[in-house]
Each structure stands twice: as C-alpha cells, then as structure tokens.
Amino acid sequence: MGHLKLPGNKQRTSILSYWTVRYLLIISVGLLVTALLTFWWIQQEAMNNRMQTTALLAQEIADRSVSPDGIVKISPGLQKLVEDRKRFFKVTVEMCVIITGPEGELLFSEPKLTDEEMRHKLNDSLTDARSPEFKAASAAIQGDGEALGQVIVLQSKRSLQHIPQEEITFFSIIIISLIVLSWLTIYLLSVKLAKPVQKVAAAAAQISSGQYNIVLDTNAKEREIHELLISFQEMAGKLQQFEQSRAVMLAGVSHELKTPVTSIKGLVHAVREGVVEGDEAAEFLDIALLEAGRLQHMVADLLDYNALTAGIVAVRHDKLDAVPLLEEIVYQWKLTQNGEVLDPLLHLPGKPLLLRGDPLRIQQIIVNLLNNSLQAAVPGTPLQLTVSLTEAPHGNAVITVTDNGPGITPENCEKVFEAFFRGSDKQSTLRGLGLGLTFSRLLAEAMGGSLALDSRPEPGCTFILTLPHAL
Template structure:
C-alpha cells in the first residue's frame, strides 16, 4: 500500500498543470510555424531583391549603351566614369560592380574598374554573353545603330551583392518575428489560463469531496457553454452526494439506536 502511494506521488510530480502543458506546446508550434514562414519570406525577399537589382543593372547597361552610341559610332564619352559612379549612388549599387564596354569584334574599349584585355577574358565567358564565374551575374545591352551591331555593354555583379539585404532590415524583420511570437504566446497564455481556472476549481472541489467534505461551493461562472455545464453538473453532483451522506448518517444513527434498545 505504501509503495502504491509513493508511485502515485511520483506520477503526480511528473505531471504538469493544464496551463503549462498547453502554453508550452502552443508556443513550440507557433514558434516553429512563424520561423518557417519567416525563412520562406526571407528567401522570397532575397529572390525579389536579386531580380530587381538585375533589372536595375540591365537598365544601367542600356543607359551606358545609349551614351557610347554617338550617331552610329561607338565612342566612349569622357564623362562615362562619373556617370557610372552617380548611378551607383542613385540606385544604391555596390562597389564590386564591374562595367565593360566591348567593340563589335569583342575587343575591350572601356572598363570600370580599369582592366586589361586578358582580365576581361577571365571575367566573361568565351562567347562574351555572360560572366565566366558562377558567383557572378552579368546584365548586357547591345550597342547598335540601324540594325548594325557596334558593340556590347556588360554590367557584372556578384550574386552575394545582388541578394544582399541591409542589416537594418534584417534587425527589423527579426524584432517583428520575436514580437509576433511573444504576442501569440501571450494570447494563448491568457486564453489557456481563462479555460484552466474553472477546471482547477472543479479539481480542488473534487479533492475536498474525496476527503469527506461535501460542503463545497463553486462560485466560478463561465460564458462558455461546455464549461458552464461542467460547473453546473458538478454542483448538482456535490449536492446529491451531500444528501446521500446525510441520509446515510441518519440511517446509521437509526440502526445504532435500534441496536441499543435491544
């Protein structure tokens, strides 16, 4: 018997309250769900940033192509370097961007930063259509006049810079995610506590009845129909048990009196 009581006590110690049980599990579920959604959103933002920056690089390549087309003649204007630097600041482009202008035969005419023909061949593929390294992407625009190809303009950027997200945006996104997790947990905690209170009172009242104290009162009222019915049924059960105990006491007292008379 003593061993059985010890086992029951150990089992009771291992059990957690309703409030802790549900809030912890809901917190885990919400955290996993929000983190998964945040990672998916973060990936989508990086993809959109890469696409938008490639489009911006394409627009810059087209603008440079228009600048070097001097009435059907490919000529690099002296203000091309300042123009590129101005566009970098305006479009918030990174400094690792590389601009290359080639002639119709693929020869190097201009580069920023400055490089020689051999270095240009290392940066571009054999067909002069894209970047040679898989870590870089190239946006290109043809320089043409009257349907005649005069040359090409390439704007190269690393994939890392294309998908770069400013630190301030990452911090803001992280704070927003933590705020959502905290708000969700607080909402679940308040709801779970509201649902757990009447159940805890019923459990406490049941413990009192198990000890032979039938005069228990449940003052808790609930707007939820299920919990309200539970409280009402328990009150009715406690009242009937009280009546049965009172009847049993009267019967025992009557039997005892009859035995004494005999």
C-alpha cells in the same frame, strides 16, 4: 495545490507548464522556419528585380554609346552616369560596366580594367552559371541595323542578394514580437483554463474526503466553464442529498426491520418463559407469525428493489389481452380482502385491447396500487375503487386506478415515487419500507411503459399506468 504522488506514477506537470512550454517551442520553430523561407524568397526576388534594373542600365548605356553618325562613341558623361547608378544601387566596387567593340575589344570599363582582367570577368560570369561571384546583364549597341559592340554590366551575387540591415532588424523585431505575443496569449489562456480546473479538482478532493458542502465561484464569463462549475456544484449538492437520504433510509430501514424483530422476540420469549399460557399463548404466537410475515414482506421488497435497480430481474414482453388480464387481477385481489371492501368498478373496452408486457409484473403493479388505496381509505367512509382501461392515441394502453381517499398533498406529489419515502400519515399508522411505488415505476419502465400520478386537483388519487400497445 500540490501534485498528488501515487506509487508507480510519474510526476505530472500542470496545464500551465505543459501548454505554454510546448506552444512556445512550436510557435518559435514555426516562425523561425517561416522567417528563413521568407528571407530566402526576399533574396531571390531582390536579385531578380536588381538584374532587371541592371539590364535596363545596360540598355541605357548602349543607347548613349551610339553617335548620330551611327558609330560607337563613349560619352564623356558616361563615367558620371555609372557613378550615379552605383550610388542608386548602394554599391561601390560590386558593379562593373564594360563596353566592347564589334571584335570584342575593350572600349570602356568602370572601374578601369585591363584586357586580361576583362576577359577573366566575362568568362567567369558568362560561361560559368554556377559562379559565386558575378552575374551579368548585357545589351547590344546597334547602329544602322548592325551590331557595333556590346555593353555588359556585372554585379556580384552578394550585392544582388543583399538585404539592408534595417530590413533584417525590422523583420527580426516582428518575428520576436509575434513569438512573445503568441506565448503571452497561450499563457493567459492556460491560466484562465487552469484556475477553474484547479478549483474543480480541489472540490473533487473535498468530496472524496466526505465533504459535500461545496461552494464554487460560478461567475465565469465563458459559457463552457460556467456550465462546468454549475454542473459540478449541482452534482455536489445531489451527492449531499443522496448521502443524507442514504443516512435517513438506513435509519428508517433499520428501525422498520428492528420493530418486528423486537416484537417477535418479546412474544416468543413470553411464551417460552410461561408468562402467558393457553389461549393467550396461542394468541401471542399468532401475533408473532403476523409480525414474521410483515418482516418477510419488507425483506422481499428490499431484495426486489435492489435486484431491479441492478438490472438482474427478468421482465417478459408478451403479447397480452388486457381486458381478461385486468378482470383476473381485480378478482384475485378481491378474494384476498375477505369481503371487507366493495368490488372495484371496472371500465373496460368492449373490444380486445392488446398490450405488450409481463403479466406477473403488471399484476404486481395493479395489486400494489389497490393496496395503497386501501391503506389510504378514510375511516367511516366506504372505499370506492375504479380501474379503467383505455387506448391512447400514440399506440399505448393506459390503465388508471382511482380511489376516493384523501389524496396526496401537493408537496408530496413529487416524492411519492422516491425510494423509502412515506407520507407523514403512513409513518404513524403503517409499517413498511416505502418501496412499493418506486418498485412499481421501475417495473413499468422495464416493460417500456411508465407510471405517473395524475396531478389534477380532485378528491382522491389517480395513478396512470402506461404500457406499449401490441400491434
């Protein structure tokens, strides 16, 4: 997938290149610094260990250089002992053994030294601690409790700090292997992470171009990647549903708004052209006014819904006495029906029940529920409405509106609160946008409550409005 170039934006690198290159640099520098410090530590430890061994050798030579009579005696096998120790330490000329008498005179040296060369070596190793050439280990030759002389073993610093080539090669192979394995690990991880990200990016590009039918391979072993792919695919499906709903909604809204406009235009045109006159013309104008009222109501519903979803509708949270409030709401609604329906039954508590909310918004919700029940009434069957008020155990006030209508089918129970949804029976008999229940639920939630449909399989329909109790 190519890189997207935007004006003013620099070229972006891929995850694979970005992480592998940086990780390679970091691991290489880190391991090289670690290797240098390790080599330095090994050299120091090797030098200390070899100096301890050299001191033991000096003591061994001192013990062998004393005769049973308590005098200094150079053993004939001393030179062979020194040669054996040189082979053991894997050195040749770097080791020098010097035996001096009580006055500091030269008694033995290996290799052979003159007295002047001996003093020069001893001065360099014993008096100059920063000498880059030799380090000395000494042991006194004791006989009958007195010092008979001294054994001095000199070794060059180079031989003391020497690390065999085999060890250097082995250690270098380990360092290089660690760098390669570390880089390979981060490379494989980057490839593993980059692939799903690239798939999601490609899918996002398809969505931005209007193609919502996205299919991703979600069989990833990693839980986080699997959840990412599943969530993105579900999001794409939701967007596709929203887009389809938007198209259906737009078509429905356009149709519902077009119908009264067309009707009003036809009726007014008939009156204006004189097609109808007298009482018939007045009847046509009354019908036009009725259609205009319906059109105004639908536009108001649409504006209220948009305003509430945008969060620009103010909702109050007053402390209200629910009993007289419900009585007044039901009474006013009954007056608007012109005696066409039976009085709703009120089941109210005998004591005051305080709740917190907006009285105007509560009235909107209750009136909308009552109107829905009226619209759903079965022809020829008297409508029975019941409004109940109870106090829930969790500090809430519960208002229920129940009717004896045909109820809501199970497949529509989950859809009744969706915007612009109307049942098939209402689509053929009533004109509206299907925003009443959606708007009512949004109002209930804005007051800190909820609006739900009772799912119990009983005749009729029951809506449950829950509002917070005012303490």
